[in-house]
Amino acid sequence: MLLNSKGLALILAASIAIIIGASLLLIPELPDFVFWLVPIICFGTSYILINVVLEFLFFKELRNIYEMFEKIRNNDLTTLKPERSYGHSSLNQIQQEIYSYAHVKQSEIDELKQMAxxxxxxxxxxxxxxxxxxxxxxxxxxxxxxxxxxxxxxxxxxxxxxxxxxxxxxxxxxxxxxxxxxxAGDITMQFEPTNICEVVEEIFDQLEDRAAKKSISLKLNNEGENKILVLADNQRIHQVFVNLISNAIKYSDEKGEVTVTLTPNNEKLDISVRDNGIGIPPEHLNRIFERFYRVDKSRSKAQGGTGLGLSIVKHIVEAHSSEIKVVSNVGQGSSFSFELELYQAR
Ligand SMILES: Nc1ncnc2c1ncn2[C@@H]1O[C@H](COP(=O)(O)OP(=O)(O)OP(=O)(O)O)[C@@H](O)[C@H]1O
Ligand SMILES: [Mg+2]
Incomplete structure (x- = not known):
């Protein structure tokens, strides 16, 4: 192929040698060997120089760009890397553009695969x-x-x-x-002043029988306050406490203790639901909020659990601009905590 760097260098170097040779004819009384030696030297050096310049500044870059297109065509985006290049700046820029385009597409493909x-x-x-x-x-x-x-x-x-x-x-x-x-983001929260002590007491009443069957005591640690107002969606927060307290009862042995602690902290209320039950092994801790995830499938199933409770809790707590955290030790118990915004009457 003539139009590669060698072909172009050959044509240009030969042209330069011919022009120089012809120019020498205009100079009188030159020794004969000059007429062939100078064009040969010119041809050799021009060929090497032009070849190197074309190869490194243009053809190598073009080949890289071509290879990138090949990889994109073959959906082989994972091996695409930004080449460090010393070539022509606009070719370099094209290469970078292709790389960032491919990178965005690769992330979209990964996300779609993950969703599927x-x-x-x-x-x-x-x-x-x-x-x-x-x-x-x-x-x-x-x-x-x-x-x-x-x-x-x-x-x-x-x-x-x-x-x-x-x-x-x-x-x-x-x-x-x-x-x-x-x-799907279809649920909008109805934030309203909510007495959290009342919510917890209601749930204790609701779950009293279940706790009594295992002689588990339910305690509210609210520093003597029986009215603590937070800004929350009453019904959803109810759901959070039902899930956390019923888990605490479900995953505790006989004569356990479940404590809900409410601690005002500046403009927030720190909330924790603690039990001294079976605990969660550390390797499961970051997975229990996934839907359908259960540490001990047979124990959870025997108690009618489907593994959706904590994923609902996580969504609701996050919709209240907070985060649910868990600390647990096997055989000693677990503590789930989050915070809510205290309601400040204006
Ligand atoms: N307080 C706890 N102590 C020990 N393990 C717990 C506790 N809370 C949750 N877990 C573990 O985390 C898993 C997930 O809890 P989650 O509430 O999502 O599901 P579930 O209780 O099995 O079913 P569901 O709540 O849908 O009825 C449980 O199966 C259990 O293994
Ligand atoms: Mg549960």
């Missing part, structure tokens, strides 16, 4: 979670239809079991709807 993976995983998890209570309820109803309905003692037992599974299914669907609305 999440969707597949979510669908698989949802189907799996729905299947269990549907299967169980279906089994009890069919057994009744196949004749068990005539046995009075079995009839009530099976109907209760079917109803329990259907209640679980209802709770799961509600949680799923909440999670998907929150993730």
């Amino acid at each position: 993976k999440f969707r597949r995983q979510f669908l698989a998890d949802v189907s799996h979670e729905l299947k269990t209570p549907i299967f169980a309820a279906q089994g009890f109803v069919h057994t009744l239809l196949d004749g068990a309905i005539d046995d009075k003692s079995i009839r009530m037992k099976f109907l209760r079991k079917a109803a329990k599974n259907l209640d679980g299914l209802d709770a799961l669907v509600q949680d799923l709807l909440t999670v998907s609305h929150m993730e």
